[in-house]
Amino acid sequence: MNFDSYTLTKIAKNDKYTTYDLFFGPNHPGMNGNFGYVLDMVGTEINNVRINAGQLHRGFEKLMERRGWVQNLTLVPRICVMDPDPNEVTYCMAVEKIMNVEIPERAKYLRTITLEMSRLTSLLISIGGAGASLGLYTIMHWTMADRDKVLDMFEWLTGGRVYHIYNIPGGVRRDTPKGFLEKLYETMEYLESRLPDYDSLLFENPIIHKRLKGLGPVTKEEARKTGLSGPNLRASGNALDIRKDAPYAAYSELEFDIITQEEGDAFARALQMRLEYEQAIDLIKQAIKKMPEGDVHANLGNLGMLKVNPGEAYAKVESSKGEFGYYIVSKGEKKPYRVSVRGPSLPAGFLWATKHLPKMKIDDVAVWMGTFGICAPDFDK
Amino acid sequence: MNITELLKDLNSRGLEAEKICDGEIKVIANKDNFITHLHYLQSINYEHLANINGVDYIDENEFEVVYQIYSYTDKIHIIFKVRIPREKPVIQSIVDLWEQAQFYEREVHEFYGIHFEGNKDLSPLFLEDWMDLPPLRKDFDTERFSEIVMGSMRNGGKK
Numbered sequence: 001m002n003f004d005s006y007t008l009t010k011i012a013k014n015d016k017y018t019t020y021d022l023f024f025g026p027n028h029p030g031m032n033g034n035f036g037y038v039l040d041m042v043g044t045e046i047n048n049v050r051i052n053a054g055q056l057h058r059g060f061e062k063l064m065e066r067r068g069w070v071q072n073l074t075l076v077p078r079i080c081v082m083d084p085d086p087n088e089v090t091y092c093m094a095v096e097k098i099m100n101v102e103i104p105e106r107a108k109y110l111r112t113i114t115l116e117m118s119r120l121t122s123l124l125i126s127i128g129g130a131g132a133s134l135g136l137y138t139i140m141h142w143t144m145a146d147r148d149k150v151l152d153m154f155e156w157l158t159g160g161r162v163y164h165i166y167n168i169p170g171g172v173r174r175d176t177p178k179g180f181l182e183k184l185y186e187t188m189e190y191l192e193s194r195l196p197d198y199d200s201l202l203f204e205n206p207i208i209h210k211r212l213k214g215l216g217p218v219t220k221e222e223a224r225k226t227g228l229s230g231p232n233l234r235a236s237g238n239a240l241d242i243r244k245d246a247p248y249a250a251y252s253e254l255e256f257d258i259i260t261q262e263e264g265d266a267f268a269r270a271l272q273m274r275l276e277y278e279q280a281i282d283l284i285k286q287a288i289k290k291m292p293e294g295d296v297h298a299n300l301g302n303l304g305m306l307k308v309n310p311g312e313a314y315a316k317v318e319s320s321k322g323e324f325g326y327y328i329v330s331k332g333e334k335k336p337y338r339v340s341v342r343g344p345s346l347p348a349g350f351l352w353a354t355k356h357l358p359k360m361k362i363d364d365v366a367v368w369m370g371t372f373g374i375c376a377p378d379f380d381k
Numbered sequence: 382m383n384i385t386e387l388l389k390d391l392n393s394r395g396l397e398a399e400k401i402c403d404g405e406i407k408v409i410a411n412k413d414n415f416i417t418h419l420h421y422l423q424s425i426n427y428e429h430l431a432n433i434n435g436v437d438y439i440d441e442n443e444f445e446v447v448y449q450i451y452s453y454t455d456k457i458h459i460i461f462k463v464r465i466p467r468e469k470p471v472i473q474s475i476v477d478l479w480e481q482a483q484f485y486e487r488e489v490h491e492f493y494g495i496h497f498e499g500n501k502d503l504s505p506l507f508l509e510d511w512m513d514l515p516p517l518r519k520d521f522d523t524e525r526f527s528e529i530v531m532g533s534m535r536n537g538g539k540k
Contacts, residue, residue: 054507062517097402224428224453227481238453245456246404313401314449314460316431325431327449327460340434342449350484380507 018043026055030133030366035376049357051350056380064339069306077163079341079381082125085118086319088167094328095169097313101298107171108250109291114166116280121150122320123277126373130270131202133366134211139202146194149187156180171297181288188281203274212267216356216368227347230322235272236264242318254286269371307334321373343378382455407460415463416473423478427452433485435493439519442467444495474499492517
C-alpha cells in the first residue's frame with residue numbers, strides 16, 4: 001500500500017503527533033494473552049511492526065529437564081491455557097513412543113474425548129473472541145456461558161476445570177464416573193442446539209462479512225511452506241489433518257471428513273473454526289457410542305519412579321490451533337534430558353504478523369489475531 | 382516414496398538414516414553440507430518445517446541442532462540432526478529455504494548461543510537484558526541464578 005496517497009501521511013509531515021508507537025499488548029483490550037506488538041502508526045494505519053514477546057517466559061523447557069517424567073505433566077498443560085489437553089497427550093505419546101508402550105483401547109477413546117472437549121472449550125473462546133474483537137460482545141457472553149458447561153464436564157471427569165492432568169504415560173488416570181457419558185452426550189446435544197443462534201448472530205452477520213472478507217489472505221502454497229498448521233492450513237484449501245495423516249488415539253476408528261475452505265482470508269478462518277466446532281461435537285458423540293469396556297491404563301509400575309529407556313521421539317497432535325509437537329530426548333534417567341515444544345502459533349504470530357500487519361488498520365489487528373488463533377504461551381514457553 | 386525407499390535413498394547420499402517408528406525417521410548430517418541435503422529433501426516434497434531446536438550434549442562437548450521436517454505427500458516425519466562443536470557453535474542459516482526459520486533460529490541463538498551464519502536478525506526475542514550464559518545450556522546453574530536474582534537458598538535453606 002502506498003502511504004503517500006493518504007491524507008494522514010501528508011499531515012504527518014507537518015504534525016509530529018500523527019506518527020507514534022502503539023504498544024498493542026501485553027495490556028491492551030484487543031490482545032488475547034501476555035504478548036504484544038509494537039506498532040509504528042501513521043494515524044490509524046500501521047506502518048511497521050515489532051514483536052514484543054517474552055512477557056510470559058517461564059522457561060518450561062528448562063524446568064522440565066529438572067523434574068521427573070510424571071511431574072512434568074503438571075507443567076505441560078500450562079503451555080496452552082485455552083487448549084491444555086493436546087499438550088498432555090502429545091507429551092505422553094512421545095514418552096510412549098520411546099518406551100514402546102501400547103495403551104488400552106478404552107484409554108484411546110477417553111483421550112479422544114478429552115482432546116475434543118478441549119477443542120470445544122478453545123474454539124468457543126476463539127469464536128466468542130472473534131465477535132468481541134469487532135465490538136459484538138453478545139456472542140462472547142453466550143460462548144463463555146456454554147464453555148462453562150464443557151468445563152463442568154471436565155470437572156466431573158478429572159477434578160480440574162482449566163488444567164486437567166488427566167492423561168498419563170500409559171493411558172488416562174481413571175475411568176469415567178457413573179453416568180458421565182450419558183450426561184456428556186446431553187451436553188453435546190445442547191451445544192449443537194446453540195449453533196443456529198451463533199450462526200444468525202455472527203456468521204450470517206453482514207457486518208462480519210464486510211469486515212473479515214479479504215482480510216489477511218494466505219494462499220494455498222504459502223500456507224504449506226511457512227509452517228502454518230491446523231485450521232489455518234485448511235482454511236487456505238489444504239486438505240491436511242494430523243488426525244487423518246498420522247492417526248493417534250482412536251481417530252482411525254471414527255468417521256469424519258477433512259473440512260476445507262478455499263479463500264484463505266480471515267472470514268474463511270473464522271468459518272473454519274465454526275465448522276470444526278460442529279465436527280468436534282460429532283466426534284465426541286461417535287466416541288461415546290463406540291467406546292469399548294476395559295482397562296484405562298497400561299501397567300508401567302510406580303509412575304512416580306518412572307524411568308524411560310534411552311531414546312528420542314517426536315509426537316504430534318492436531319490441536320484447535322494446529323500442530324502441537326513434542327521432541328523428547330531420554331538418557332535413561334528419572335528426568336528427561338531435553339523436551340522441546342513445537343507450538344502452532346509461531347508461524348502466524350511472528351512471520352505472518354510481519355507480512356500482514358504493515359498493510360492494516362489498527363481496528364483489524366485484534367480480529368486478525370483471533371482468526372489465526374494466536375496464543376502467546378506456546379511460543380513463549 | 383515409502384519409508385524403506387527413503388532410508389535407502391538417504392543412506393546412499395552419505396547420511397546416517399535410521400527408522401524410529403512408523404512414519405518417523407532420524408537422520409544425522411554433517412555440518413559442512415547439511416544444507417544441500419535439506420535442499421534435496423525440500424525438492425522431494427519435504428516442505429513442512431515444524432521446528433528447529435537445540436540440544437546440549439555436554440558430555441560429548443557438542444551441540445545438536447535439530448530440524449523437524451515433514452512431508453505432506455509421503456506422511457513421513459524426519460528428525461534431521463546436525464552436530465556442531467561446543468567451543469565454536471556456528472552453523473549456516475536456512476532462512477533461504479524456509480522463512481519461518483528466521484524466528485526459530487533466533488530462539489535457538491538466544492537459548493544456546495549458537496550463531497546462525499546468514500540470519501540477518503539474531504536479536505533477543507524472549508529474554509530481557511540477559512547477560513548470563515544462554516539459559517538452556519546444561520552448564521547454566523539455575524540454582525545460582527535464583528540465588529542471585531531472587532535471594533533464594535539452596536535446598537530450601539536446609540543444610
